[in-house]
Amino acid sequence: MKKRQWLAVLGLSSVSYVAAAAEVNVYSGRADVFVQPLLEEFTEQTGIKVNLLSARDDALIARLKSEGRNSPADVLLTADVGRLLRAEGEGLLQPVESEVLIERIPEQYRANNNMWFGFTMRARPIMAAADRVGDDEISSYEALTDAKWKGRICVRSSDNVYNQSFISAMIAHHGVEKTEEWTKGFVKNFARPPSGGDRDQIRAVAAGQCDITLANTYYLAGMMTSQDAEQRDIAEKIRVIWPDQDGNGVHVNISGAGMTQSARNVDEAIKLLEFMTSEAAQVRYAQNNHEYPVVHGIAMSETLQSFGEFKADDLRLDELGAHNAEAVRIMDRAGWR
Numbered sequence: 001m002k003k004r005q006w007l008a009v010l011g012l013s014s015v016s017y018v019a020a021a022a023e024v025n026v027y028s029g030r031a032d033v034f035v036q037p038l039l040e041e042f043t044e045q046t047g048i049k050v051n052l053l054s055a056r057d058d059a060l061i062a063r064l065k066s067e068g069r070n071s072p073a074d075v076l077l078t079a080d081v082g083r084l085l086r087a088e089g090e091g092l093l094q095p096v097e098s099e100v101l102i103e104r105i106p107e108q109y110r111a112n113n114n115m116w117f118g119f120t121m122r123a124r125p126i127m128a129a130a131d132r133v134g135d136d137e138i139s140s141y142e143a144l145t146d147a148k149w150k151g152r153i154c155v156r157s158s159d160n161v162y163n164q165s166f167i168s169a170m171i172a173h174h175g176v177e178k179t180e181e182w183t184k185g186f187v188k189n190f191a192r193p194p195s196g197g198d199r200d201q202i203r204a205v206a207a208g209q210c211d212i213t214l215a216n217t218y219y220l221a222g223m224m225t226s227q228d229a230e231q232r233d234i235a236e237k238i239r240v241i242w243p244d245q246d247g248n249g250v251h252v253n254i255s256g257a258g259m260t261q262s263a264r265n266v267d268e269a270i271k272l273l274e275f276m277t278s279e280a281a282q283v284r285y286a287q288n289n290h291e292y293p294v295v296h297g298i299a300m301s302e303t304l305q306s307f308g309e310f311k312a313d314d315l316r317l318d319e320l321g322a323h324n325a326e327a328v329r330i331m332d333r334a335g336w337r
Contacts, residue, residue, distance in 0.1 A: 023049040024268035027064065028077040029057030030255060034289050035077065041284070042275045048268050057083040057161075064092045064260060071262040074269040079255050082161040082168075084116040085321035093258040098270055104277040104295050108316045109254050118254030119276040120291035122216045123242075123312065124166055125250050127202060129211045130239040141170075141243045141251075144212070145185030153186070154201045154210035157194040158331035162216060166251050167327035168320040169313065173248055176326060183334040194337060199223065206237040216253070221290030221303040242310040249311040254294065 028035050032054050039050040055063070057078045064071055064087070076093065078084050087093050088111065095114040102114075109118035126138060138144070144153065156163055170179045191210035201213035202220060223235040242250050257276065259269045275281055282293040290301050 022047070022268075023051060024074050024265045024272050025051045025072045026053070026075045026077055026272070027060045027073045027260075028052055028054045029060055029083060030054075030077055030079050034285075037288070038276070038281055038284060041280060042272060045275070045280075046271060048271065050272070061087050061090065061092065064262075065090055067262070069262050071260060072264075073260045074263040074265045075257055075272055076260055077255075077257040080161045080165065081116075081118065081254050081256065081317045081320060082165045082324060084111075084256055084258055085318070085324065087258065088115045089321060092261055094261045094263065096259050096270055096273060098274055100274045101277060106294060106296075108314050109256075109294050111258075111318045112316070116256055116258035117273060117277075118256040118294050118317065119281070120255045120285045120289070121252050121294050121312070122218050122254070122291055123250050123252050123310065124162060124214055124216055125310070126241040126243050127205065127213050127215050127220060128239045128241055129205050129208070130237055132211050133239060133241075135239070135241065138212070138241060139243060139245070140247065142182065143243075144189065145182055146189075149189045149212060151189065151191050152211040153189045154191055154204045154213045155194050155336075156197060156201060156214075158328065158336040162198075162253065163214075163331070163336075164324055164327050165253055165317075165320050166214070167331060168323040169251050169315055171323040171326060171330075172315055172319050176330070179327075180330045180333065183330050183336065187334045187336045202238055203234055206234040217292075217304065217307060218290045221301065221307075224303050225290070240307045242308065244313075245311050248315070249313040252292075252312045254317060255291065 039052060042048065043050055060076065061083065064073060064076065076087055093115045097114065101117050105117050109121065110116065167179060167183065170182065198215040198219040201215055202223065204210050205213050220235055220238060223231040226232055244250060257273060263269050277295055279298065282295045282298040285291050286293045286298055287301050290303055292300055292304065
């Protein structure tokens with residue numbers, strides 16, 4: 001496809017493409033409702049126009065590979081560290097030199113080679129039926145393999161990157177053999193074949209189809225604050241249990257971004273990445289999206305505060321990439337579909 005045709009697909013004009021100093025082109029795997037307000041605020045503050053293309057993370061990574069050096073994208077924004085690691089492994093990102101990003105973002109939430117940076121954090125605790133599972137009934141991920149939970153667990157499929165990152169972290173902590181043993185025991189306790197997203201698992205617990213699931217905190221928080229009364233009613237039936245508080249801590253993940261290898265608007269891209277760590281952006285993420293800020297000192301939403309304090313796993317998230325392929329193989333061998 002000719003360059004002008006690519007630009008038409010992106011909604012960019014050939015004139016704006018040349019005027020690099022005044023714009024930045026973003027490929028985003030996050031929902032527009034999360035991203036658009038932040039980008040509009042960035043433009044208001046800097047005068048830099050943002051051209052946004054939204055699609056699924058995997059589709060955007062495939063597109064970047066296809067476009068190669070001719071890609072107009074300057075920034076790749078994703079919903080999970082797994083996709084950032086994948087983009088890095090495909091050679092689609094370049095390192096960013098920014099004292100602002102290094103200073104503001106804790107080292108476990110950014111790549112050690114500065115290829116990508118986390119802007120928000122979310123936890124993946126155990127979520128349980130409030131009327132059927134007590135606070136003291138389970139206190140670790142390891143206990144999810146106990147026979148008492150047989151036929152009582154719902155979970156997303158193994159092709160979900162959140163679950164792949166979770167198993168990758170387990171490999172990093174415990175090794176392949178122990179992780180595979182745990183995964184097999186976990187699968188034996190499934191109440192049904194995996195299907196649907198995190199919200200679907202929460203609904204299943206509330207409906208009594210199972211008693212326990214693993215889900216990201218912002219999904220439950222979003223349901224708790226929904227304008228839909230049914231969503232709020234479902235969320236009220238769910239208890240958040242923080243596992244492994246005497247051990248490694250609860251598994252966490254990030255949404256984040258990196259600068260593409262093809263970036264032409266380099267200075268503008270760096271300014272956008274730095275803006276995502278500003279107080280204004282972090283507060284908006286925290287209050288509107290119910291994600292935990294990565295920058296120290298930013299208050300979380302009242303809804304997240306209601307879940308209570310917890311110890312988060314401090315594993316460097318750039319370690320997960322080394323274990324992702326093995327995590328998928330383990331899940332496949334265990335019958336986690």
